[in-house]
Amino acid sequence: MRITLTVNGEAHRLDVEPRHTLADALREGLALTGTHLGCEHGVCGACTVLVDGEPVRACLMFAVQAEGCTVATVEGLAGPDGTLHPLQEAFSVCHGLQCGACTPGMLMTAVHLLAVEPTPDRDRIRAEMAGNICRCTGYVGIVDAVESAAATMAGREDR
Amino acid sequence: MTAAEHRPATGTAVRRKEDARLLTGRGRYVSDLVLPRMRHVAFVRSPIAHARLTEVDASGALEVDGVHAVFTGEHPALAAVALRAQSALPGYVETDQPPLARGKVRFAGEAVAAVVADDRYLAEDGAEAVVVDYDPLEPTVCAWTDPADVTDPVHDEAPDNLLLSRTFRAGDVEAALAAADVVVDRELTTNRHGGNPIECRAGVARYEAADRRLTFWSGTQVPHLVRTQLAELLDLPVGNIRVIAPDVGGGFGVKAVLYPEDVALCLIAIATPGVPLKWVEDRVEHLLAATHARDHRYVLRAGFAADGALLAVRADVWCNTGAYSVYPWTAGIEPLMAGGLLTGPYKLEHYECTVRGVATNTSPSGPYRGVARPSTVFAMEALLDSGARALDMDPIALRRRNLILPADIPYRMPSRLVDDSGAYEACLDRAVEVFDVDRWRAEQARRRDAGEKPVGIGVGIYNELTGLGRAASAGPRMPFRTGHDACTVRVNPDGAVTVFSGVTSQGQGLETTMAQVVADALGVDYDAVDVRIGDTDESLWGFGAFSSRQAVIGGGASHLAGAHVRDKVLELAGALREVDVADLDLRAGQVHVRGQEKPIISLSEVARVAYLQSDRLPEGFEPGLEGTKFYDPIRGAFAAGAQLAAIEFDPATGAVRILDWVCVEDAGTIVHPVIVDGQIAGSIAQGIGGAMYEHLVYDEAGNLSTGTLLDYLMPTSGEIPELRIDHVSVPAANPTGVRGVGEGGTLAPNAVVAGALVDALGVEVDDLPVTPSCVWELLHGGGDR
DSSP: EEEEEEEETTTEEEOTTTTTTTHHIIIISSTTTTOOOOOOOSOOTEEEEEEEEEEETTTTTTTGGGTTTTOOEEEGGOOOOOOOHHHHHHHOOOOOSSSSHHHHHHHHHHHHHHOOOOOOOHHHHHGGHHHHHHHSSHHHOOOOOOOHHHHHHHHHHHH | OOOOOOOOOOOOOOOOOHHHHHHHOOOOBBBGGTTOOOOEEEEOOOOOEEEEEEEEOOHHHHTTTTTEEEEEEESSSTTOBBOOOOOOOOOOOOOOBBBOOEEESSTOOOOOEEEEEHHHHHHHHHHHHHHEEEEEEEEEOOOSSGGGGGOSSTTTOTTTSEEEEEEEEOOOHHHHHHHOEEEEEEEEEEOOOOOOOOOOOEEEEEEEETTEEEEEOOSOOOHHHHHHHHHHHHTOOOGGGEOOOBBBOOOOTTSSSHHHHHHHHHHHHHHTTTEEEEEOOOHHHHHHHHHHOOEEEEEEEEEEEETTEEEEEEEEEEEEEEESTTTTTTTTHHHHHHHHHHHTOOOOOOEEEEEEEOOSSOOOBBOOTTTHHHHHHHHHHHHHHHHHHTOOOOOOHHHHHHBBGGGGGEEOOOTOOOEEOOOOOHHHHHHHHHHHHHHHHHHHHHHHTOOOOOOEEEEEEEEEESSSOOTTGTTOOSSOOOOOOEEEEEEEETEEEEEESSSSSSSOOOOHHHHHHHHHHHTOOGGGEEEEEEEETTTTOOOOSSSTTTTHHHHHHHHHHHHHHHHHHHHHHHHHHOOOOGGEETTTEEEEEEOOSOOOEHHHHHHHHHHGGGGOOTTOOOOEEEEEEEEEOOSSSSEEEEEEEEEEEEEETEEEEEEEEEEEEOBBBBHHHHHHHHHHHHHHHHHHHHHTTTTOOOOOOOOBBBOTTTOOOOTTTTTTTOOOEEEOOOOOOSTOOOOOOOHHHSSSSHHHHHHHHHHHSSSSBBBBOHHHHHHHHHHHHSSOO
């Protein structure tokens, strides 16, 4: 089936089978392998992308369901000149990643969190990020990073 | 930065070299790899724990569009090959593991056939169309079943399912127990769980028939070991095999195994030359068929003197090794570690411990972060907690009474391992201070008086045997000794540095750590160093990631290679500028006469001469500027650690809530403080997962009843508390002074959670994990569990 969707600001036409997941369409069809698959049953959150601004498990959504949608993936976070998004920067500084497998999903979940709730406290961050499993960090660096990025982003808004 | 401002990279939280690609979705994982003409493999897996294979009918699968081939264990390409984990240990029963099941299946999840198709969807369609006829046999699930009840052994070679047993003996346990003032008994079990990295196993194999070359991209922790083992199994020269482990999405030991699926993929690739084959495991397969761990039983007796001195320990240990002796580590991996390290950081003269590795019809057990010691630390600390109750002593005071102290070092443990740490009391002291035991004791009393939910304090102290050299890695008596790694440091013609290190990384940031070590040993900036790892065609040698060994051993090799090349640079610089080499120093890529600010020559100019201007090469100098060194610490570096936690238990619901968690470790010299703390935090989180949530449960028929992440619960940011990590730093006797940190954090949480439970509620927990229902049943009586 032919679908059209916008990914990271770019319009794409894709030929997919009805059973192809959005995650596979992004990874195989568009070579956007930053979206990772950790469980393929919607629990681990590694494949989280934003569809029309809402976080979605790309392993649980068929590509055809994204017809006409706007999709944001980790590849679209940094600026065109390579400048890291404040969350990416904070994840690096706070050691919010080790192996990087959960990281794209963590980042997209955090992007959504800070969009709807710009200054969450640590308990809120822990609760909101609890849909994404990280096996490496013990979450300390991730919570630090989201908190730090929130402060950075709030500071920018104030200016 | 001027030379005067040059600071060592060691000890600094430099930006990780890995981050730029991993944060932007540009990582290079095997799962992402696409090659021309590539086909995909899906495995057909047994739904039955133990059965004779009477027929595998692939005809239906071959009619599925896009399916190219189906391979079974009997296929000529695979039929002659078996993985056979070898050990010279007396009494060890060697058994074969076929790449795909032959004759019978030994666990639910074992691969029976492999379907090759144009994409993974089609390969799975094909797998569904393969019809397998099973003739069920009696399964064994529990490793401490009476051997007399075994009617259908897992392997014919071991009629009682016993693959290995060994008794560790020191002193006279019988006499010491008879003389003890207090004797305590415990019978404990620990829960089967596993590594579950977020990226499951993955491989791509490509064979070029004309020159018999195999390239295997694999998410492995041990690429060089995979290469030598594949060479044996596939009958190819080692040099014809290239194993590449690019970015790997977590390992934790699970990927330190050469799996039958890996070997099958390579054999099928050899049978279909020129066609790259890709297999990416899904989570359901991972839970079913990647190695499990920690399914143990401990029957323990300990004797104490009235003053709290630990006099004797007797232990009987059963480790469930699953259906196969894990390749190449053997079924000894858990039992031998359990017997060797059970006594932990405590002085003990009289010790008798019999360990057994018992085959069952469950997924094979293998290395998982902390190998056996999360269980043995639980066992040892449970004995000390019981002893403290019997003696009416404070549990922390009882531990202090028995710890190996700096004055005892080197301390020969009853298993004859030599402990070089002795920093246990220092870690405990610091942990007690950071945690503030008095504050929590006061809170405990306040809650008791106010009738609020009780809180308990749990403690776990441990030794992490890290960086095992040739003398210490001798335990399982395998046909290889994992004591050494190599590193090549190359100064390129432009003066930049490329390091080819034998280490591998599954998130530990080894590119960064090795760059720091080389930058300091050579005398260049961190940013001038690029590190290549994980490719057997690039780096000379490394055994890989296990036993918290790489910072110690790979780091040692990196340091030695960096220092060696620095000497070469200075010799060439001295000859070029006619200055005595003894007066020269290399800092931030500039050669100085010691004490002088102005450099006499830059590293890049020295490199240009070495590669491009042989006319300027002084007499006796060969072109090029690189060096390779091996390092083997011979013994190892024990790392000490202590953890304390305050945990609340709700008697009404059984709910368990961690209020505070403190860990103090001796990581020796710390190369990258944030990476080190990240290793400790991550390992504590996995330990907490094992202590409270993660449990791979088989039913009596051998079906895994926790086959998805909805049943197998890994902790999230909602469960893991804020972790307070601190250090004592006693440099180890190796080139960089580091001690390993990868595993230590996992060792204590079982003991800490169980200890907090008895401290809060006065009931001893014998069977992990400590779930709400476990707590509730301990308090209210649960009948049959």
